[in-house]
Amino acid sequence: MKLGLFLNTQFPEGDVLAARLPELAEQVRTARQSGFASLWLPDHYLIGPVQMPQPVPLLAWLLREAEGMTVGCNIRILPLLNPVQVAEEAATLDLLSGGRYVLGVGLGYRAAEFTAFGVPLRERAPRFAESVGLIRRLFAEERVTHRGRFYTVEEASLSARPVQTGGPPIYVAAMAEPAVRRAARLGDAWLIVNTITLATAAEQVRIYREELAAAGRTPRERPLTRECYIGTSHATAFEECRAALHYKYSAYAAWGVGRQANDERSFGMPFEQFVRDRFLIGDKASVREEIARYREALGVDHFILRVHWPGLPQERALHTIRALGEIFA
Numbered sequence: 429m430k431l432g433l434f435l436n437t438q439f440p441e442g443d444v445l446a447a448r449l450p451e452l453a454e455q456v457r458t459a460r461q462s463g464f465a466s467l468w469l470p471d472h473y474l475i476g477p478v479q480m481p482q483p484v485p486l487l488a489w490l491l492r493e494a495e496g497m498t499v500g501c502n503i504r505i506l507p508l509l510n511p512v513q514v515a516e517e518a519a520t521l522d523l524l525s526g527g528r529y530v531l532g533v534g535l536g537y538r539a540a541e542f543t544a545f546g547v548p549l550r551e552r553a554p555r556f557a558e559s560v561g562l563i564r565r566l567f568a569e570e571r572v573t574h575r576g577r578f579y580t581v582e583e584a585s586l587s588a589r590p591v592q593t594g595g596p597p598i599y600v601a602a603m604a605e606p607a608v609r610r611a612a613r614l615g616d617a618w619l620i621v622n623t624i625t626l627a628t629a630a631e632q633v634r635i636y637r638e639e640l641a642a643a644g645r646t647p648r649e650r651p652l653t654r655e656c657y658i659g660t661s662h663a664t665a666f667e668e669c670r671a672a673l674h675y676k677y678s679a680y681a682a683w684g685v686g687r688q689a690n691d692e693r694s695f696g697m698p699f700e701q702f703v704r705d706r707f708l709i710g711d712k713a714s715v716r717e718e719i720a721r722y723r724e725a726l727g728v729d730h731f732i733l734r735v736h737w738p739g740l741p742q743e744r745a746l747h748t749i750r751a752l753g754e755i756f757a
Contacts, residue, residue, distance in 0.1 A: 429730070430465040430466065430649075430731070431466075431752060431753070431756040432468055432731065432732035433455065433466070433467050433735070434732050434734035435456065435468065435490075435734070435736075436676075436735075437470060438479070438676070439478070440478065443738075445481060451742045454746070456494050457493045459749050459753075460494060460495070461753075462750055462753025464752075465498060466730070466732065467497050468499075468502035468532065469501050472538070473544065473545075488521065491524055499528055500596075500599070501531070501532050502599075503532040504533050505535075505536035507552045507553075511559035511560075511562045511579055512566065514533075514559070515566040519567065519589060519596075522590040522595070522596045531563070531597070531598045533601070534619075553606075553610070554578070556610075557610070557614065559578075562581065563598065566581075566595075571583050571584065571585050597617065598615055599616060599617045599618070601653075602621070603623065609635065609639045613645075615647075618650075620652045620653060622655055622706070626705040626725060649730050650727055650729050651730035651731075652732065653734070654707060654733055655709075655733070656707065656734065658751040659710065662714050665711060666703070669737070671739055673703070673707070676738060712755060735752070
C-alpha cells in the first residue's frame with residue numbers, strides 16, 4: 429500500500445506566494461523523509477482571487493525535493509489543452525524525474541475555463557478521447573501521422589523522448605458513471621476524486637471493474653484521493669482544520685454552481701455532514717482505522733492525501749505528514 433502527497437497550491441487573495449514556496453518545498457521534503465511514494469499537483473486556470481501557480485513549472489521546481497518519488501498532476505484538464513503540448517511536457521517531466529512521471533488527466537467542469545480557451549463544453553468527451561489516443565502514439569512511436577476531428581499531426585516526433593517505455597502512464601480522474609467507464613477503457617488507472625462519498629465510490633468501483641472486465645484490461649494500480657487531517661486529539665481535529673477546509677470547498681461550490689463562496693447552502697447540507705465519509709479527519713488512531721475501512725471497501729492500494737488548505741498553519745500540515753508516515757510505515 430502506497431502513500432502520496434496531494435500538494436495544496438491554492439492560496440487566499442493577499443497572501444504572498446513567494447513566501448509560500450519554501451513551505452511547499454518543506455512539505456515535499458518532509459513527505460519524502462516520511463516514506464511517501466508519490467507527489468501530485470492540481471491544475472486550474474483563472475481562479476482569482478484565489479492564487480495558484482501553474483503545476484508544470486512548479487512540479488519541475490520541486491523535483492529535487494521529491495527525488496525518488498513518483499510525480500504527477502492530479503489532474504491536467506485535458507480537453508482545454510493541445511495534446512501535443514501535453515505530450516511534450518510529460519515527456520520532459522519523465523526525463524527530469526528519471527522515469528517517474530504519471531500523466532493524470534480529466535475532463536474539467538468550469539465553464540469559465542472552457543470559454544477562455546475557446547473550447548465548447550459539449551466537446552469535452554470527444555476531445556479527451558482523441559487526445560489520449562494521440563498522446564499515447566506520440567509517446568510510443570518514432571513518427572506519428574494523425575488526422576482527427578480536432579487535432580492533426582503530420583509525420584512528426586516528440587522533441588524529447590520519455591524515459592519510460594511507451595511513455596508515462598495515463599491516469600484518468602472521473603466522478604460520474606460515463607466518465608468512470610471511460611477511465612476503465614482509456615486509462616492505466618482511475619483516480620477516485622476527493623469529493624465523492626465512500627458509498628458512491630464503492631458503487632463506482634463496481635462499475636469500473638465491470639468495464640475493465642468487458643475491455644479485458646488490468647489497471648496499473650488503484651489510487652484514491654482524499655482530504656486528510658490528523659489533529660492533536662480526535663475530539664478537536666475537525667475544529668482545528670474546519671475553517672481551512674470550508675474555505676477550500678466553498679470555493680469549489682462557487683465554481684461548480686455559481687453560489688456565493690461563503691454560503692454553506694452551496695454544499696446542499698451542513699458542512700459537518702458534507703465532510704462525513706468523504707474526508708479522513710481525526711487523531712492518528714482513528715485515521716488509521718478510516719484508511720483500513722476505505723481499503724477494505726474499495727480495494728485501493730495508493731492513498732493520495734491532501735493535508736493542507738488555505739489558512740491552515742504550516743506546522744499542522746507537517747504534523748499530519750509525519751503522522752501519516754508512521755501509519756504507513
